[in-house]
Amino acid sequence: MKYLILSGGTWAExxxxxxxxxxxxxxxxxxxxxxxxxxxxxxxxxxxxxxxIHSLNAEDYTMLVSSPYWLSxxxxxxxxxVVALLEHCPEKENKQLWEKYSSxxxxxxDLVGTRSERIYLELSLHREYVLYLAGDQQESYGVVYQGDxxxxxxxxxxxxxxxxEALWQQLSTPSYEWETIQLELRADYYLxxxxxxxxxxxxxxxAASYLYLLGDRAASRYLAHSLELMILHDYLDCLHSHxxxxxxxxxxxxxxxxxxxxxxxxxxxxxxxxxxxxxxRLLHTGEDELVRAELxxxxxxxxxxxxxxxxxxxxxxxxxxxRNYTRTFQWEKALELQYELEGAVDGAMEGTLHLLYGxxxxxxxxxxxxxxxxxxxxxxxxxxxxxxxxxxEMKRRVEG
Amino acid sequence: MNSHRWPLRKSxxxxxxxxxxxxxxxxxxxxQVLEExxxxxxxxxxxxxxxxxxxxxLCRSFAKVTQLVTLESSLFNHEWELxxxxxxxxxxxxxxxLLSVDADEFYEExxxxxxxxxxxxxxxxxxxxxxxxxxxxxxxxxEDEHWNIHMKHTRTLVRYLPNFHYFYxxxxxxxxxxxxxxxxxxGFLAELRxxxxxxxxxxxxxxxxxxxxxxxxxxxxxxxLEQYHSILDEQPHLVEWKE
Numbered sequence: 001m002k003y004l005i006l007s008g009g010t011w012a013e014x015x016x017x018x019x020x021x022x023x024x025x026x027x028x029x030x031x032x033x034x035x036x037x038x039x040x041x042x043x044x045x046x047x048x049x050x051x052x053i054h055s056l057n058a059e060d061y062t063m064l065v066s067s068p069y070w071l072s073x074x075x076x077x078x079x080x081x082v083v084a085l086l087e088h089c090p091e092k093e094n095k096q097l098w099e100k101y102s103s104x105x106x107x108x109x110d111l112v113g114t115r116s117e118r119i120y121l122e123l124s125l126h127r128e129y130v131l132y133l134a135g136d137q138q139e140s141y142g143v144v145y146q147g148d149x150x151x152x153x154x155x156x157x158x159x160x161x162x163x164x165e166a167l168w169q170q171l172s173t174p175s176y177e178w179e180t181i182q183l184e185l186r187a188d189y190y191l192x193x194x195x196x197x198x199x200x201x202x203x204x205x206x207a208a209s210y211l212y213l214l215g216d217r218a219a220s221r222y223l224a225h226s227l228e229l230m231i232l233h234d235y236l237d238c239l240h241s242h243x244x245x246x247x248x249x250x251x252x253x254x255x256x257x258x259x260x261x262x263x264x265x266x267x268x269x270x271x272x273x274x275x276x277x278x279x280x281r282l283l284h285t286g287e288d289e290l291v292r293a294e295l296x297x298x299x300x301x302x303x304x305x306x307x308x309x310x311x312x313x314x315x316x317x318x319x320x321x322x323r324n325y326t327r328t329f330q331w332e333k334a335l336e337l338q339y340e341l342e343g344a345v346d347g348a349m350e351g352t353l354h355l356l357y358g359x360x361x362x363x364x365x366x367x368x369x370x371x372x373x374x375x376x377x378x379x380x381x382x383x384x385x386x387x388x389x390x391x392x393e394m395k396r397r398v399e400g
Numbered sequence: 401m402n403s404h405r406w407p408l409r410k411s412x413x414x415x416x417x418x419x420x421x422x423x424x425x426x427x428x429x430x431x432q433v434l435e436e437x438x439x440x441x442x443x444x445x446x447x448x449x450x451x452x453x454x455x456x457x458l459c460r461s462f463a464k465v466t467q468l469v470t471l472e473s474s475l476f477n478h479e480w481e482l483x484x485x486x487x488x489x490x491x492x493x494x495x496x497x498l499l500s501v502d503a504d505e506f507y508e509e510x511x512x513x514x515x516x517x518x519x520x521x522x523x524x525x526x527x528x529x530x531x532x533x534x535x536x537x538x539x540x541x542x543e544d545e546h547w548n549i550h551m552k553h554t555r556t557l558v559r560y561l562p563n564f565h566y567f568y569x570x571x572x573x574x575x576x577x578x579x580x581x582x583x584x585x586x587g588f589l590a591e592l593r594x595x596x597x598x599x600x601x602x603x604x605x606x607x608x609x610x611x612x613x614x615x616x617x618x619x620x621x622x623x624x625l626e627q628y629h630s631i632l633d634e635q636p637h638l639v640e641w642k643e
Contacts, residue, residue, distance in 0.1 A: 224565055224567075228581075
């Protein structure tokens, strides 16, 4: 397998060197940016220029992208597979811009890896194929020879290799096995921590989160303990963050009426009350799948909502699907459905996608059209300029 | 009991249930408290923590006392269990709102008149009042460094929300009268007053109460030793109560 590495900086700064050493079925690895001949020789990685990317037969490559500012390039290259390596916003970057385009990169990638547990958990609620590239297990989970070198692998390094292999095989044999293994490892870790730190609400909350993702009803018990500890420690702003989570757990267990009532307890704002009324209507008309999807969505588990809604063909289901696609930055799917249902699309989303596909004039037209809708063209045009400058700056950095 | 209730927060027609725990209240304020409660609540639920006098009989004489459970052995030294027992009994009646009352607490007239307006709304789930510790009699309340509970609000009126997570801290003493988890729900701080007659007793009884407190908590684990000692202050600062 050939790999193309698009980093956010120089080779010296690249933080995933060991993961490159462990790439499965590693043949050619190209790093976009400057490397000394000694660096190339010792790493067995070839340096190429930005311009040279387009001369590669991209569909043979699995592309590892670790800056959101490569997104436009990544879309135009059309590599065989795209792996996004997402990071928190570096200090010198524009946070809003970084997070928006990281989310878009994360949504379009075939596989997402991250060293941040927060990003890992958030993305696990947005989509499939998310890998946590860090861990707390000290022991070795296996060994691998790459050439004549022997590597002792950590748990996530084993899963990194499994995830890439599964990626290539997913069309023929869909496999989520590695995702479950990782969730189980994280759940086990936090269950152990709950014993060691019995009065830490965060530890119990994380245990509940992983158990929930695994569909384990014990999630409820750990969440209850976490909520109680929050209150005992006088952290009282936890009605939405903690108590509402019970409604997602109950929805997963199929207890819809209880789940809706739990959501109702947290429905305080006018907007939340409208959501509640819709859920109650759906509940009374027996649209259980839509109720479940909505309960997952209001708990920010859009991935679960999408899994329910995708096979449904009703207009209500499609309308809800648009909301979930939009929130998870799956904007191409959102616009396609929006056009099918409404005959028009959201100008801001459409413009952003035009921009990413290099259709600058179409992007400006869409942004200007968005003015009529909600007066947001100017910030979007300004963001466009910021993005172009960020891309230029990144390329300057990469090429030294 | 129907655990799924729609609408969850009713803005009219709410029933109000008072909940009390009592023990050997004969000859004190219980009768007067039950008389007053009978004027403005719909139902009264009581746990008798093993009284050896005629407290239970007195409770039964009030028509609005619909539930009375007498414990065979006192849970006084396991207060969270006592609170939990009363809570379970109260919610078994599927109430709309619950008012937690002690056998020596009196809601001022305005509060009694306002209470329906306080519960027939869909915005907040609890109401807190200002409690005043009456001292040595029923004309003055105490106000000083150690006796100033009226400076804060005390949550005693709560909406019952089926499927909410209710819990009491598992402590033997000084357990809050209502589940702590109400603290995360929206609430209302009312400027309405409640008279607490627990200290409206003779100097001899004050001395007895002081001795009981110290015997129960000699190291000040559950409360402040300074406050215990202040029970014996010879000239506490008292303020006249005005209706």
